[in-house]
Structures are given as C-alpha cells and as structure tokens.
Amino acid sequence: MRLRDRFLLPLAGVCIVLVVWQATVVMYRLPLIVLPPPWDVALALAQLVDTYAFWRDVGVSLYEFASGYAIGVAFGVAIGLAIGESRTFRLAATPVVESLRFIVPFAWIPLTILWFGTSYTGKIALVAYAVFFVMVVSTARAIAAVDPTLSRVGTALGMGRLHLAWSVHLRAAAPTIASAARAAAAIGWVAVVAAEYIGASAGLGLMITNAASSLATPVVIAGMIVIGLVGAGVSALIGWLARLRLDYQ
Amino acid sequence: MTPVEQPVQGADANTPDRGGELVIEHVSHAYVSARRRTPALDDVTFSIQAGEVCCVVGPSGCGKSTLLGLAAGLLPPSSGRLVWDGELVRVGPNRHIGMAFQQPGLFPWLTVRENVAIGLRTRGNNRRDARRIAEEFLSTVGLADFQDAYPSQLSGGMAQRVGIARALALQPRLLLLDEPFAAVDAFTRLKLQQELLALLKRYRPTVMFVTHDVSEAIAVGDVIVVMSPRPATVRRIIPVDAADRNRSSAQFAHKLGETLECLGVITIP
Numbered sequence: 471m472r473l474r475d476r477f478l479l480p481l482a483g484v485c486i487v488l489v490v491w492q493a494t495v496v497m498y499r500l501p502l503i504v505l506p507p508p509w510d511v512a513l514a515l516a517q518l519v520d521t522y523a524f525w526r527d528v529g530v531s532l533y534e535f536a537s538g539y540a541i542g543v544a545f546g547v548a549i550g551l552a553i554g555e556s557r558t559f560r561l562a563a564t565p566v567v568e569s570l571r572f573i574v575p576f577a578w579i580p581l582t583i584l585w586f587g588t589s590y591t592g593k594i595a596l597v598a599y600a601v602f603f604v605m606v607v608s609t610a611r612a613i614a615a616v617d618p619t620l621s622r623v624g625t626a627l628g629m630g631r632l633h634l635a636w637s638v639h640l641r642a643a644a645p646t647i648a649s650a651a652r653a654a655a656a657i658g659w660v661a662v663v664a665a666e667y668i669g670a671s672a673g674l675g676l677m678i679t680n681a682a683s684s685l686a687t688p689v690v691i692a693g694m695i696v697i698g699l700v701g702a703g704v705s706a707l708i709g710w711l712a713r714l715r716l717d718y719q
Numbered sequence: 720m721t722p723v724e725q726p727v728q729g730a731d732a733n734t735p736d737r738g739g740e741l742v743i744e745h746v747s748h749a750y751v752s753a754r755r756r757t758p759a760l761d762d763v764t765f766s767i768q769a770g771e772v773c774c775v776v777g778p779s780g781c782g783k784s785t786l787l788g789l790a791a792g793l794l795p796p797s798s799g800r801l802v803w804d805g806e807l808v809r810v811g812p813n814r815h816i817g818m819a820f821q822q823p824g825l826f827p828w829l830t831v832r833e834n835v836a837i838g839l840r841t842r843g844n845n846r847r848d849a850r851r852i853a854e855e856f857l858s859t860v861g862l863a864d865f866q867d868a869y870p871s872q873l874s875g876g877m878a879q880r881v882g883i884a885r886a887l888a889l890q891p892r893l894l895l896l897d898e899p900f901a902a903v904d905a906f907t908r909l910k911l912q913q914e915l916l917a918l919l920k921r922y923r924p925t926v927m928f929v930t931h932d933v934s935e936a937i938a939v940g941d942v943i944v945v946m947s948p949r950p951a952t953v954r955r956i957i958p959v960d961a962a963d964r965n966r967s968s969a970q971f972a973h974k975l976g977e978t979l980e981c982l983g984v985i986t987i988p
Contacts, residue, residue: 560721619824626818627838627889630811637837641828716828 486616499632506688514688523677528700530672535662535704538597542658543613543651545598547624553606554613554643555635567606575600575661579668588671593662600661601654608650612643648712655708659701677701738892738925739804739815741790742766746799748785749950758950759785762799765944765953772919772926776978777946783929786951787895790927791816803893817891819925821898823882825870832857832866835885842889850868856888857881860914876907880914887918894924900935912938912960933978937971938964945981955981 488508494500497506502510518524553560553567575596586592616639624638640647666675674697681689745963750761759782767773775783788794789801792813801808803815817838822834825834835853857866860880870878878901884976888895900908919926936943936959943957964972979985 553814615825619820620826621821622788622793622820623818623824623826625812626791626816626895627885628812628841631843638826641826644828719978 481707503685506691509564511691511695514686515692518689518692518696521695527672527674528696530590530706531662531666531674532700534593534658534666534673535597535659537590538594538599538662539601539655539658542601543654546654547603547609547647549602550606550609550647550674551609551613551635551640554639555631560610562564567603571603571607575657576664579665582665583669588669593670593673595666597658597661601658604650604654604657605647608653609643609647610710612646612650613639614712615646616642645712645716648708648716652705652712655705656701659697659704663697720781737890737923738770740766740769741893741927743786743790744800746786746789746801747795747950748782748789748794751971760789760796761950761952763951763953764799764958765945767925767927767942769925770923772928772939773940773944774928774930774940774942775944776930776933776936777945777951777984778948778982779931780814781946781949782951783931783946787818787897787927788927790893791818791895792933812841815892816895817886817889817893818895818896819879819886819899821901823870823899825873825878825881825885827870830867831862831873831881835888838885838889843949852888853884856884859887859918860884871966875903876911878895879903879911883911883915883918883928887922888921891924894919894926896926896928896930898930900957901930901932904922908932908935915939933975933982934966934971937974937978938966943978945978957981 491505492507506514516603549563549567553563558633578596578599582592582596620638620642621634624634629638662673663675666673667679670676673692678690678693678697681687681693743766744764746760746763747758749758750754751757765773773963775786777783785794789796790803790808792798792808792810795810824833826837829837832850832853835856836849839849839852840846850925853864854866857860857863862877862880862884865873865877869882872879872883879902883900886896902908903911910936919939928936928939943959945957946952947954957974957978959974960970962968963970965971976985976987980987
C-alpha cells in the first residue's frame with residue numbers, strides 16, 4: 471500500500487501527462503518549434519544542466535528571489551505586527567496598504583525597468599514588494615486573531631506592551647505567519663520569473679525568452695520545468711524550516 | 720509596599736500573611752463601543768481584608784470578570800476607585816498580582832516549566848532562580864513529572880494546575896481567580912478546590928475568587944459577595960465560618976440555601 475500510495479500513483483499521474491503530451495504531438499503532427507515531444511525536452515534539459523550558463527542563470531534567479539524575499543518578509547512582518555498592535559498605526563497604515571496591495575507586482579514591472587534597468591535590484595525590489603503585502607496582511611490578521619486570554623495572562627504576569635507584542639503575540643501568531651511566508655514564497659518566485667521575462671540581463675526568465683526568440687522550443691519547455699522544480703524546492707525548504715522551529719503542537 | 724519590589728523568593732511553609740487590603744469604592748464600569756454602551760458594573764462597593772479569601776458569585780455574564788480585570792489593572796473603571804494597600808490600582812502590569820483564568824491560557828510553545836518560569840523572569844528573577852521556583856511550585860501542585868511536557872499534552876485539570884502554579888509562583892500579594900475550575904469535570908473540580916485551599920493556607924495571599932458555583936464559594940471562601948445580574952451591584956455579603964465548609968454538614972446546606980436564595984435561584988419557604 472505504501473509503495474502504491476507513495477510512488478506508483480504519483481508516477482501514474484506523471485505518466486498520463488507524458489502520454490497525452492506525446493499523443494498530442496503525434497496526432498496533430500506538431501512541428502518541433504510548436505510543441506516538441508517529451509523526449510526532446512528531456513534531451514534539452516540534459517544538455518542544459520551540463521552548461522555553466524544554466525547554473526549561473528539559476529543562481530541569479532535564486533539570488534534575486536532570496537534577497538527580495540528576506541526583505542519583504544522582514545518588513546512585512548514588522549509592519550503587520552505594528553498594525554496588529556497599535557490602533558493609531560493601523561488607522562494610518564491601512565489606506566496605504568489597502569490601496570497599494572491591489573496594484574499587483576506585475577503592474578510595477580515597467581516602472582522598475584525605468585528605475586533600475588535590467589539589473590538585479592529591480593527584481594529584488596519587485597519580489598520584496600510582492601512578498602511584503604502578503605506578509606503585512608496575513609501578519610496583521612494573525613496578530614488580531616491571537617487568543618485574548620494569552621494577552622490577559624501576559625499582562626497579569628507583568629509584561630508591558632512591547633514585551634507582550636514580541637514574546638506573546640508574535641510567538642502565538644508564528645504558525646500562521648509561517649504558512650503565509652510559504653505562500654508568499656510562491657508569489658515571490660512568480661514575480662522573479664515574470665520580471666526576468668520582461669527585462670533582465672541574466673536569470674532563468676531571460677534564458678527562456680532567449681531560447682524562444684531563437685525558436686529552441688525544447689529549451690523553453692525545459693526551462694519552464696526547471697522553474698517549477700526550483701519553486702517547489704524553495705517552498706518545501708521554507709515549510710521544512712517552519713516545522714523545525716514551530717513543531718510544538 | 721516593600722516586599723512587592725523585590726524579586727520573588729522561594730516558598731516558605733511559614734509565610735505570614737502577605738496579602739494587603741483591597742478596597743473597591745463605588746466602582747462602575749461600562750463597555751463603550753461606537754454603537755452602544757454596555758454597563759457591566761453599577762456602583763460596586765466592598766473590601767477584602769488582608770489574607771482574606773473573597774468569593775464573588777453571581778449569574779453568568781453579570782460583570783464578575785470585569786471586576787477582576789479592574790482589580791488586576793487590566794482596564795480602568797468608568798467611575799469610582801480601587802485601592803490596594805492605600806494606593807490607587809494602576810492600569811498596566813502590576814507586580815503584586817497573580818491571576819488564573821477559566822481557560823488556563825498556557826503558552827503552547829513553552830514547556831510546562833517554562834510556562835511557570837516566564838512570569839518569574841518577567842518580574843526580574845534570573846534564569847536559574849526562575850527555573851528553581853517553577854520546579855518547586857510544579858511539585859507543589861503535583862506536576863513534578865510533567866515539567867518538560869507541552870500544554871497540548873496535558874489534561875484539562877493538569878493544565879489548570881499549571882495555571883494556578885504559574886500564578887502562585889509569583890508569590891502574589893493579591894491572587895485573582897477567574898472561574899479557574901469552571902471548565903474541568905466535577906470530580907477534578909472538587910479535588911482542585913481542596914488543593915487550592917491548602918495552597919492558600921500556605922501562602923496566605925489576599926484572594927478574589929470569581930465563580931458561579933456557590934458550593935465552591937462556600938468551600939473556599941472566607942466571605943461571599945453576592946452580585947445581582949448585569950449591570951452588577953452587590954446584593955449581599957455573606958461571611959463563611961470554618962464550620963460551614965464541610966460539605967456533609969447541615970451548616971453547609973444552610974449556607975448554600977441562604978446564598979442561592981439571595982441569588983434568586985431558589986425560594987426557601
């Protein structure tokens with residue numbers, strides 16, 4: 471049962487996708503530049519991982535992501551905490567947050583290119599922006615949802631407001647914040663790739679657009695698969711880190 | 720106010736009366752929101768002597784917990800004043816109080832020992848002392864073997880004992896109990912009441928114990944303050960003698976009847 475549930479069934483799902491893919495190519499006699507069969511993509515992937523340029527592109531994308539993500543999470547949690555703790559701050563910050571958070575990160579891409587060109591900085595700013603709003607909103611909500619008994623207990627034990635915010639509210643909200651951080655990672659990764667598609671001097675997104683303009687469709691699809699795998703890996707890593715620190719339930 | 724400012728010392732079986740006097744004078748309180756004003760307390764006046772256990776009984780939602788919150792300095796009264804040891808009760812963290820709640824409110828990310836120690840740390844004890852005192856009080860409530868457990872691993876009664884230990888470990892001069900046994904089963908509750916009585920005898924704080932269980936009030940209290948429904952006023956103050964506490968005695972039954980009648984729950988012909 472374990473073998474079936476853990477390996478055979480997931481494998482079956484992947485196989486069905488590959489078969490449908492192969493069948494589509496054969497049935498409609500699609501040329502290589504429209505949709506290459508799975509095997510050609512696998513070959514392209516194998517060639518890619520053998521080049522230095524590929525790993526440099528992966529490195530650049532991950533670097534942009536990690537920097538922007540760290541900045542976005544740090545500021546997002548800090549501002550979210552302040553919104554959750556202080557009525558004054560909440561009233562002042564809410565209109566700003568609410569109006570900006572619906573300007574999706576992608577709407578900023580032209581402006582970031584104007585400001586930062588195709589440098590890493592623009593991508594980092596974009597990821598930080600995307601991650602920031604997810605974290606602000608979910609942190610503020612998580613803080614507001616902390617069991618009020620815990621606040622009363624903290625005050626009765628002699629904690630002042632800051633102490634209470636830091637050691638009780640933030641700590642109690644940590645599991646919720648961690649799952650938001652995991653969701654934010656997916657959004658941040660999407661932002662990196664999207665920004666690189668539009669204007670970049672290096673990175674996975676650029677690699678793919680370059681391959682597309684030279685009609686190397688197998689490389690395009692191989693690159694897309696890499697984006698998926700890296701994204702899933704990053705998300706799993708963050709989930710694992712969260713469990714490592716928060717597994718007390 | 721000398722002993723208050725010092726870090727908590729270890730327990731001493733012969734601690735003299737360490738409580739102070741709490742005076743509640745014409746206290747009214749209303750919760751005000753944008754839409755409405757909900758009165759909770761209306762001109763409440765009574766006082767608790769040093770070292771006395773005062774049980775406040777009243778119908779559900781009558782404002783008993785509000786009274787505790789005011790005494791703890793968790794919120795300010797709308798009018799009137801609360802005086803502890805000759806000084807107005809200050810809103811904010813107060814060093815002389817210890818508090819336990821109906822939901823024990825243990826921090827789920829801390830072990831049982833850390834849950835008790837955190838209050839001691841907050842009040843200025845160093846790590847080693849906090850740990851030692853926490854262990855001592857956990858043994859007192861019979862949880863020596865559960866110090867490294869997390870709250871999610873405890874039964875309701877055990878969690879409540881930790882809550883009591885956490886409040887007592889601070890060696891408070893004023894102990895505020897907000898229906899601490901309301902959420903545990905009847906059998907455990909009787910047991911916890913007996914344990915609490917022994918602990919109160921040992922540490923002698925001034926106690927305000929809010930409950931809606933009249934028999935619990937008679938079993939634990941020196942005096943019972945009977946409140947009216949919301950907005951609460953003091954209906955009557957009923958003293959309890961040591962002789963009344965024995966649950967199998969006629970005095971107990973008599974006291975129970977008297978209190979319940981005052982609450983308007985039963986009528987005695």
